[in-house]
Amino acid sequence: MPELPEVETVCRGLRQHIIGRRIIEVDIRRSAMRIPIPDDFAERVSGATITAVGRRAKYILIYMDNGYVILGHLGMSGKMLVTRDVPEEPAKHDHVLFFLEGGVTVIFNDPRRFGLITGCSCDVLHEHPLLKMLGVEPLSADFNVEHLFRKAQGSRKPVKNLIMDQAIVVGVGNIYAAEALFSAGILPDRSANTINNNEVKQLVACIKCVLLSAIESGGSTLRDYVRSDGRAGYFQHNFAVYGREGKSCVRCGQVVRRMVQAGRSTFYCGSCQK
DNA sequence: CGCGCTCCCTGGCCGC
DNA sequence: TGCGGCCAGGGAGCGC
Numbered sequence A: 001m002p003e004l005p006e007v008e009t010v011c012r013g014l015r016q017h018i019i020g021r022r023i024i025e026v027d028i029r030r031s032a033m034r035i036p037i038p039d040d041f042a043e044r045v046s047g048a049t050i051t052a053v054g055r056r057a058k059y060i061l062i063y064m065d066n067g068y069v070i071l072g073h074l075g076m077s078g079k080m081l082v083t084r085d086v087p088e089e090p091a092k093h094d095h096v097l098f099f100l101e102g103g104v105t106v107i108f109n110d111p112r113r114f115g116l117i118t119g120c121s122c123d124v125l126h127e128h129p130l131l132k133m134l135g136v137e138p139l140s141a142d143f144n145v146e147h148l149f150r151k152a153q154g155s156r157k158p159v160k161n162l163i164m165d166q167a168i169v170v171g172v173g174n175i176y177a178a179e180a181l182f183s184a185g186i187l188p189d190r191s192a193n194t195i196n197n198n199e200v201k202q203l204v205a206c207i208k209c210v211l212l213s214a215i216e217s218g219g220s221t222l223r224d225y226v227r228s229d230g231r232a233g234y235f236q237h238n239f240a241v242y243g244r245e246g247k248s249c250v251r252c253g254q255v256v257r258r259m260v261q262a263g264r265s266t267f268y269c270g271s272c273q274k
Numbered sequence B: 001c002g003c004g005c006t007c008c009c010t011g012g013c014c015g016c
Numbered sequence C: 001t002g003c004g005g006c007c008a009g010g011g012a013g014c015g016c
Helices: A004-018 A041-045 A122-127 A145-153 A159-163 A174-184 A197-216
Strands: A023-028 A050-056 A059-064 A068-073 A079-083 A094-100 A104-109 A116-121 A256-261 A264-269
Touching (some): A004 A050, A004 A059, A004 A079, A004 A197, A023 A041, A041 A068, A041 A116, A116 A122, A145 A159, A159 A197
Antiparallel strands (some): A023 A094, A079 A104, A094 A104, A256 A264
């Protein structure tokens, strides 16, 4: 997906254009994505006014004045687009359209359908099955050396898989895990319990730094991801290792390598990372 | 029981 | 130009 910086960028874009607007009508063109849209979704959403847009992990949260919250997840290929052009007919893979007052339309489009749209009452949001198991937010004070060191000590899995585990720390996906590990000088396949306190300290700082830098750049656009206004992000131009197999390391000039961990490509510099 | 593998789905790209 | 194989930012579920 879209990892945390991309979701955060989408949230910021939505926030500018939809807060204070009433939802007139919802068009659910496909309900069966990763999980089905609740039967009462259209009923709960129609007529309500959007009061806030938030984010928890990679979930987009749209709060309404009737106590209902829309949860959106972009999966690998999802988009949440805001447009003022009334679409004559929906585009391919437009699954849900929200028609707001003032001629604004929010479109959830997701070719691969790994994403989802659902909703629940605000007062039970933190107990929602999709949210309750999630770990700490990486940009919060709760994500610190003590937290990650304790988790690392208790795990023998590769450190890259550890930081991508959404039950430990949320929002770090395949790209930013590789970039943060490069920045921290740590090999992605090191067993988590071999990472010493100083390395954890570096890693925590690098994860925060990489995510913040990416947010500033509007995220990374490789294929599908775009902001809510359709513009691309541009952090992909700042990748040190991701997608750079065979190219020279930006720091030392050695060849960037690729390996597969838990079925996913990992990029690293065998010289800069220990 | 913690972990890696496979699968969900579509589309783009590469090589033949 | 066409087609098969492979790959892709996520995550749940299932074996080992």
